[in-house]
Amino acid sequence: MMPSWLPRALAPGTRQCMIVALFIPAxxxxxxxxxxxxxxxxxxxxxxxxxxxxxxxxxDYMRTLLDGSHP
Numbered sequence: 001m002m003p004s005w006l007p008r009a010l011a012p013g014t015r016q017c018m019i020v021a022l023f024i025p026a027x028x029x030x031x032x033x034x035x036x037x038x039x040x041x042x043x044x045x046x047x048x049x050x051x052x053x054x055x056x057x058x059x060d061y062m063r064t065l066l067d068g069s070h071p
Contacts, residue, residue, distance in 0.1 A: 038055075
């Protein structure tokens with residue numbers, strides 16, 4: 001499902017590249033915030049489970065963004 005704000009005259013590949021380019025800053029910010037958590041969580045009680053949940057959430061987020069950008 002393509003966002004309605006992207007021009008439909010663009011080629012499908014161009015639209016996908018635009019979507020990825022627009023979401024890269026948000027993903028970089030989220031990962032930058034997650035790196036300290038990944039370094040600290042394994043040393044806390046039940047931290048390994050929380051670190052795995054955090055990585056799973058990021059993976060699902062990226063998969064959803066990329067799967068949703070197909071024409």
